[in-house]
Amino acid sequence: MFHPLRVSAVEQLTDDAVAITFAIPAELRAAFRHTPGQHVALRRIVGGAEIRRTYSICTPAAEAPDEPVVQVGVRLVEGGEFSTYALKELSVGDTVEVMAPMGRFAFQPRPGxxxxxxxxxxxxxxxxxxxxxxxxxxxxxxxxxxxxxxxxxxxxxxxxxxxxxxxxxxxxxxxxxxxxxxxxxxxxxxxxxxxxxxxxxxxxxxxxxxxxxxxxxxxxxxxxxxxxxxxxxxxxxxxxxxxxVDDGTSPAVASAGPASTAAPAHSTLTATLDGRSGNWPVREGDSLLETVLRSRSDAPYACKGGVCGTCRAFLVSGEVRMDRNYALEPDETEAGYVLACQSHPLTPEVELDFDR
CATH class of the missing domain: 3.40.50.80 (Nucleotide-binding domain of ferredoxin-NADP reductase (FNR) module)
Structure with missing residues (x-):
């Protein structure tokens, strides 16, 4: 779920990077109290098209009752729609849609x-x-x-x-x-x-x-x-x-589930999200995330590039092929998790659970 947050500060870090700080209203402080290492997804609508990008929170994590400080660093990417907007247009007082902190790069401080x-x-x-x-x-x-x-x-x-x-x-x-x-x-x-x-x-x-x-x-x-x-x-x-990704090499797992050789002519996806399940046909060439998004706009995703891990889901049954995987650890793939944005069916029936 995205929340409209007001930009409270924009600081120039380098010629091609800025730090953006968001004001967190009292009613959202609990939701935006992050764990060190987590990121937030930002959303912008341009010409009716949705642009989502993820940026890590760079500020220290605040413990209650201290107010959380959510600041992200944005570096200009050549041709990047959101980073260009952030560096050249975004100003204090503007509103940006921001999702609550998430991510598994998170770290709970401990001695050592x-x-x-x-x-x-x-x-x-x-x-x-x-x-x-x-x-x-x-x-x-x-x-x-x-x-x-x-x-x-x-x-x-x-x-x-x-x-x-x-x-x-x-x-x-x-x-x-x-x-x-x-x-x-x-x-x-x-x-x-x-x-x-x-x-x-x-x-x-x-x-x-x-x-x-x-x-x-x-x-x-x-x-x-x-x-x-x-x-x-x-x-x-x-x-x-x-x-x-800067060299085109992918460490992706070729398939998840028992070995299979070819994709079926027709596949059906069953997916559970926020306690509700649905069944949809998978169109040729579509990922499983794209299949879910046609009927469930609340399906979790941010980058669609196999990098952020926001669309992680548990493969309940069936087999899939992941094109790329830069987000899941080996123990996660071994346990049955896949990235929905990179997964394509290898069996007539595939079931995912986004809630696990």
Whole structure:
């Protein structure tokens, strides 16, 4: 469900990025009290067409009775309809439709040692995670390894510097610039698999880190994950969120359910959403999400690209093919979850449950 929220602040972060803060009315404070790492979906109607985008909340999580602060960072994407609007038109006082916080990149602060590897706008959810953790857990430590093109393109420089100033003994910051030399710190270049494999053991005791948070472009996240696996880190300690896919490679599960060879000529989808079930024929080429949306406009989705995970559903019966999967963890797919926006039927009957 979307709620109209007033924009209370628009802050220019870089030449191509802004931070947008929303005013949360008293009656919605409980709904918008987020967990660190969660995101919100924003909606805009243009010419009768609906545009939805997801953006991570970058502010620390507030506990009751404190008022929640919902701020997102938006970077301009070439040809992006919403990001262009956000940077060039959106002003204080405007109203934007916003869905309550969601997402499984969320983190409940606890004592321990944690680390993150982020690229570009991937800093946004991790900024919330690190700030909340350090403020709430005096025995926690956090290491942030961030990659950006240049210093001028780096989002939330001041906010990250503030963490270093407030908790110098518990917050470690390592910055790599891919297109600019630094006077101190790491030499320029991308943080790829090979470089991270050699770098991480020099920065911190890898085996002692209780949780790793990887966020940013797919290439960076994939390289970081491979490096951590190679260093012996168990996959249960690695949490990741893809912000965009930059190399065309998909880690998608080819099918869910028993092996099947070809799609049927006709399929019927049964889906349960908010306690109500329905049956619909699947049109040729349509995803299961598109099938549901023809009759249920309240079906959950945001990106339709297999990235945000908003449309996650449990596959009750039948078989499906997922074109892409950048959102679900291996244990989720093994348990029977699929992304409805990327799923196509491989059997005459398929049943999904969005409520599980």
């Amino acid at each position: 040692r944690f680390a993150a590897i982020v690229g570009g706008s991937g800093i946004t959810p991790v900024l919330s995670i690190a700030a909340t953790l350090l403020a709430r857990e005096p025995d926690a430590r956090f290491c942030l390894i961030r990659s950006d093109r240049t210093a001028a393109s780096t989002m939330f420089l001041d906010e990250v510097a503030d963490l270093k100033d407030r908790w110098p003994d518990r917050f470690q910051l390592v910055t790599a610039l891919s297109r600019e030399e630094q006077q101190s710190g790491l030499p320029s270049g991308r943080l790829d698999h090979e470089r991270l494999t050699g770098l991480l053991p020099e920065l911190l005791p890898v085996a002692d880190v209780d949780g790793w948070f990887l966020c940013g472009p797919f290439g960076l996240v994939q390289g970081a994950e491979r490096a951590l696996h190679g260093l012996g880190v168990d996959r249960t300690r690695i949490h990741q969120e893809i912000f965009h």
